[in-house]
Amino acid sequence: MIPPAPISPDDETGEEKRMENERNVALMLKVREGDMGAFESLVEIHQGAVIGTIAKMLGSASEAEDLAQQVFVRIWKSAGRYEPQAKFTTWMFTITRNLVFNEVRRRKRKPTVSVEEREEESHLVVEDTQTATPDAEVLHLELERAVDDAIQGLPEKQRMAVVLRRYEELPYEEIGRVLSMSVPAVKSLLFRARTQLKEDLQKYMDQ
16 A cells, blocks of 8 residues: 655645635634624734734834724625635735725825924934944844835835735735736736845845
């Protein structure tokens, strides 16, 4: 008898993702029937990812919670029309994308922070960094802040693609569905984003 082939880590990951999606879909179908407990479970499972994605997109953790709440309100209100034709997370991040892009455009029309306030805030951050002990932890935090700032400087579609790929580890196919783009277009988008990030972070890479 030929022994079964060993399961590779990639196969295990794929199986875990499939089971995770089945659980999400099962919960969402209960939400479609008005099950508040199932909805609360979905919120508990996914609120960290939604808040984190929005915070990276907007550069504000405090505002991210408010917008994340709107995402889940929209999920609840749209539950009656939900059909499991794609992964639940694809649908969830598409709703997140729409609300985030609307907020980004609203900010462009009506800036909430003046240039002077940004300069003052930036100046304070630099001062704090200079007065702190230059140990590994401080340098790590400084690099993290620089990465966040560099991501904030990207165009919104590039920014969303980077956040979904880097922090949520979404495959190209799912990012493409969220952004309504083909896989080659997503790869091209991420290539341009990474090139820009590399340029922006060059001084840290040279240290």
